[in-house]
Amino acid sequence: MLVINYLKTDAIVLRTYEYSETSYVLSLLTRAQGKLNALAKGGRRPRGVFGGEIDLLAEGQAVLFLAHQAASLHLCTEFCCRARRLGLRSSLDRSSAACYAAELAAAASPEGDSQPQLYDLLAHTLDGLETGDVAAVIAFFQVHLLRLTGLLPDLAACTGCGKRIGTQGALYSFQKAGVICPGCIRDDKEEQERGRSGEGTMAMRVSGATISLIKLALAGKLALDRTRVPSRLAIEAVGFLGRVISAAFEHDSLALRPMLAAMRRR
Numbered sequence: 001m002l003v004i005n006y007l008k009t010d011a012i013v014l015r016t017y018e019y020s021e022t023s024y025v026l027s028l029l030t031r032a033q034g035k036l037n038a039l040a041k042g043g044r045r046p047r048g049v050f051g052g053e054i055d056l057l058a059e060g061q062a063v064l065f066l067a068h069q070a071a072s073l074h075l076c077t078e079f080c081c082r083a084r085r086l087g088l089r090s091s092l093d094r095s096s097a098a099c100y101a102a103e104l105a106a107a108a109s110p111e112g113d114s115q116p117q118l119y120d121l122l123a124h125t126l127d128g129l130e131t132g133d134v135a136a137v138i139a140f141f142q143v144h145l146l147r148l149t150g151l152l153p154d155l156a157a158c159t160g161c162g163k164r165i166g167t168q169g170a171l172y173s174f175q176k177a178g179v180i181c182p183g184c185i186r187d188d189k190e191e192q193e194r195g196r197s198g199e200g201t202m203a204m205r206v207s208g209a210t211i212s213l214i215k216l217a218l219a220g221k222l223a224l225d226r227t228r229v230p231s232r233l234a235i236e237a238v239g240f241l242g243r244v245i246s247a248a249f250e251h252d253s254l255a256l257r258p259m260l261a262a263m264r265r266r
């Protein structure tokens, strides 16, 4: 039996797929039920029932009919846009950062599972990216995405011996998902073997300044819209956190490299 549920919820358009000449399939992040894919019949018509309101990364109120049958597509019958966020298109670094945030929010959100904090994080990030410091906004997003998914590594102490990591920074091991102090590296035969065999991608140096910036972001002191941190430092943190997230989510982000390239060119 086909059971259909009506749902009215805040939603962000993560992706649009052309389904027919007049219709889209939308990938939505909803506040009420996480990620959902839904058919928007007539969504591509500028003067159709959606009135041209469907746009990539736009946020609004969606009306959905949920089909509780695995093979069925949900149906979106209304989308009332509240924030179109045209500022995201004003430069390549803003647009590529917005795509990165949307891609990761989608990767972190199980289908049909409500995660209002993740929804709010993406919404605030997209707002911040319209006018704010792009690298600082993304660093804040990455830190809190890791926190919300329970995957934020402890960067304050060595995973081997528990020694506090100071301002000199440390080596981050992707295999151990944590930092290692110089003493433990000396004692770690496996790590040395990896170093000799050229498996350099398994570990990465993280500076004390990057660790401090991550702590600031975690404490909420890296405000989304009026942050001023040196851009070189913020970009370094974004590159590091990007690799931590890729390893933790087992998801190779398509948008990470283009975003970092656009940030560095700015």
Ligand SMILES: [Zn+2]
Binding pocket: 158, 159, 160, 161, 162, 163, 180, 181, 182, 183, 184, 185
């Ligand atoms: Zn140690």
